[in-house]
Amino acid sequence: MENQNRHFETLAIRTQAEQSDFREHSVPLYLTSSFTFEDAEQARALFADEIPGNIYTRFSNPNNTELIEKLCLLEGTEDGIATASGMAAMFTSMAALLRAGDHIVASRSVFGSTHQILTQILPRWGITHTYADLDRPESFEAAIQPHTKMIFVETPSNPALDLIDLEWLGKLADKRNIILNVDNCFATPYLQNPARYGAHLVTHSATKFIDGQGRVIGGAILGKKELIKEIRFFARHTGPSMSPFNAWVLSKSLETLAVRMERHCANAHALAEKLLGNQEVEWVKYPFLPTHPQYELAKKQMRMGGGMVTFELKGGIKRARRFMDNLQMLSLTSNLGDTRTIATHPATTTHSKLKEEERTAVGITPGLIRVSVGLEHIDDIWRDIAQAIAHSV
Structure with missing residues (x-):
């Protein structure tokens, strides 16, 4: 063949x-x-x-x-x-x-x-x-x-x-x-x-x-x-x-990329929708959410929306850090694309060397959280994120 x-x-x-x-x-x-x-x-x-x-x-x-x-x-x-x-x-x-x-x-x-x-x-x-x-x-x-x-x-x-x-x-x-x-x-x-x-x-x-x-x-x-x-x-x-x-x-x-990406994307899409409905969240960004400003473009050139979700909690950087500290299951690391769901605060880690105005220009707000959504059951992922949001008030 x-x-x-x-x-x-x-x-x-x-x-x-x-x-x-x-x-x-x-x-x-x-x-x-x-x-x-x-x-x-x-x-x-x-x-x-x-x-x-x-x-x-x-x-x-x-x-x-x-x-x-x-x-x-x-x-x-x-x-x-x-x-x-x-x-x-x-x-x-x-x-x-x-x-x-x-x-x-x-x-x-x-x-x-x-x-x-x-x-x-x-x-x-x-x-x-x-x-x-x-x-x-x-x-x-x-x-x-x-x-x-x-x-x-x-x-x-x-x-x-x-x-x-x-x-x-x-x-x-x-x-x-x-x-x-x-x-x-x-x-x-x-x-x-x-x-x-x-x-x-x-x-x-x-x-x-x-x-x-x-x-x-x-x-x-x-x-x-x-x-x-x-x-x-x-x-x-x-x-x-x-x-x-x-x-x-x-x-x-x-050999397992296709089956893993299917699960990454399904979990990420579900998480984005749950975050979108949470009153403590300022905004959520995910390419396959209709609220994404380039949603139609994403549907044109991507098969699915990917395994990454970003969002901002009300309360800025202090709230974001409290959220990170209250996570119990999610990993705190700068990596992404893992079977394990990972939470990262880009402003103080991966993009910390950028000047504040440079971060602002590319949409990295002080309270932005980047989640690399893993392969765990979505209910367990959401349970940990929801409790961390509740305890970060």
Whole structure:
């Protein structure tokens, strides 16, 4: 059966590295730093990139290759590389393709560490940026300069859950001959495929929903073959490679991504509706709530609304901190995408390095709570949140 005729769930499960002579059913771990050559000529040909094969695990490894092959099939991209972390993916996708004097247009609402790359690290090499607003698409076109090389967006964004029309953005990028780089971490390949709307690169923190159980760190850069070739050269010589063990874990995790995301989304949608009806809540944001300002867009380009919910309690930051302190079951951690439901206060943790006016500009209010909704029973999730709200008055 051809891969293009197989469904997402089947591709995630049945895409595997070639069996060894032991005919294992589950792909083994290839915990080796290097690979041997049959003879001098094969070694020469491998180093000259004349034939496929493994040389050194910093370059490639069967576990990493399987993970990337699977992710490319699920995202609909031509090629990709695995990286040691999500932030290694974000940085490498920029640093490998940008030069001194280049310019990036980025969504204002990005993860805190991505903001630091854009504002503190890339400027050291003469690479500048301009922020644009996801809810004002025209601001992206207005921000483009003659030396703009890349557009970088998160959609849905972290943590404000804002979106942008990927089809419109893809057409803009092609018209202006600019690389479109989309962080698809919150949606995962199961809910959204930016490459089908014109994205040239799709980046992931695989640490989140792709792993799904808070076990390992990893990232991925997927996209056009000619771009990945340049990115692979950069990564091969700078070393942000993923370990074979993490690749093995993440490839196994993809086998259950579809069924996990179905439950994440069902729980998150139910939680958002319950919060919407609570008198102590100022507002609730979830892409598949009709009250979300970009609800129709979410329905157009996402299969479901995702596993993240944000809300604000009446009483601001003091009330938010009391709420966090009164949670009994939910985990307090900065991670997300876990089987366990997680509550985070972005203003004092993940986005604390932003100035107050920068947080305000991207919708991170002092009392905003970000909930990564897990796989527990929704009644138990709501019971803990409801009692924490009641005890935080």
